[in-house]
Amino acid sequence: MSNFVTTQDGTRIFYKDWGPRDGQPIIFSHGWPLSADAWDAQMVYFANQGFRTIAHDRRSHGRSDQVWDNNNMDQYADDLADLIAALDLSDIILVGHSTGGGEVTRYIGRHGTSRVAKLALIGAVPPLMLKTEANPGGLPIDVFDGIRKGTFDNRSQFFRDLTIPFYGYNRDGAVISEGIVQEFWRQGMMGGLKGQLDSIRAFSESDFHADLAKVDVPTLVLHGDDDQIVPIGAAALSTIKIVTDAVLIVYEGADHGLTQTHQDRFNADLLDFING
Known part of the structure; x- marks a missing residue:
């Protein structure tokens, strides 16, 4: 099934809802600049394990409405809350990758864990990506200014180029999958330029320390130690x-x-965590 939910500010959010309706729900939140399609393999895998799997396109991404304002982390979290309320979900496993990890963390910070059973943060941006005096291990603002410029100047080429460090294709022995490159590009180009530019600030400058402190459910933190996009240290x-x-x-x-x-x-690791 593919549907839309309308948020409190009138934005239509696209979502997929696969698997048995009586299964424990898993909500997957995608990274920038992608869409719910980034989770298709996981959705099929876990639906076949008896879970109800749900993934949505963040506002201004994928098939959701492209909006001029409110492309920020608080609103992303509130959109997720509206989706959860519309589907009347509980006992949820929240899974967020990259920017999606920020989204699900901010959801807990703003809406609590009354509907949440477990949390999984995968290559996620919390607690803070930007380098500051208090966060010396972060990335300098020049890095994100470069992402903004590349996205604005030639978004199509920039998204193709971004796949090289994103998937580690610049490492010795790596074999580039042209299919993965094209699919990343396709998903990225479905989104709106204004919202994607705004989202760069949202994922890089949002501080999630206070949100993480409110997490009181079992949590998996999974990361690659050669992650060139969201370095593991910070x-x-x-x-x-x-x-x-x-x-x-x-x-x-x-x-x-x-x-x-x-x-x-x-x-397999995510399933072990959920069942553990």
């Missing part, structure tokens, strides 16, 4: 110091797009 290795009893899994030599490049291993 992300996963910092998150586990904040979230009580979080479980850390590090994939040695793995890239940012590990849900695809290490798909079978990732699916």
Whole structure:
């Protein structure tokens, strides 16, 4: 099934809802600049395990409405809350990759865990990507200014080029999958330029320390130690110091797009966490 939910500010959010309706729900939140389609393999895998799998296109991404304003992390979290309320979901496993990891973390910060059973942060941006005096391990603002310029100047080419570090295709022995490159480009080009530009600020400058401190459900933090997009030091290795009893899994030599490049291993590890 593919449907839309209308948020409180009138934005239509596209979502997929696969698997048995009486299964425990898993909500997958995608990274920038992608869409719900980034999770298709996981949705099929977990639906076949008896779970109800749901993924949505973030506002201004994929098939959701392209809006001029409110492309920010608070609104992303509130959109997720509207989706959860519309479907009347509970006992949810929240899974967020990259920017999606920020989205699900901010959801907990703003809406609590009354509907949430477990949380999985995969190559996720929390607690803070931007380098500041208080966050010296982050990335300098010049990095994100470069992403903004590349996206604005020639978005189509920039998205193709971004796949090289995203999937670790610039590492010795890596074999480029042209299909993965084209699919990343397709999903990215479905979104709206204004919203995608706004989202760069949302994923890079949002501070999730306070949100992480409110996490009180079992949490998986999974990251590749060769992630060139969201370096592990200021992300996963910092998150586990904040979230009580979080479980850390590090994939040695793995890239940012590990849900695809290490798909079978990732699916098995996530299933073990959910069932554990």
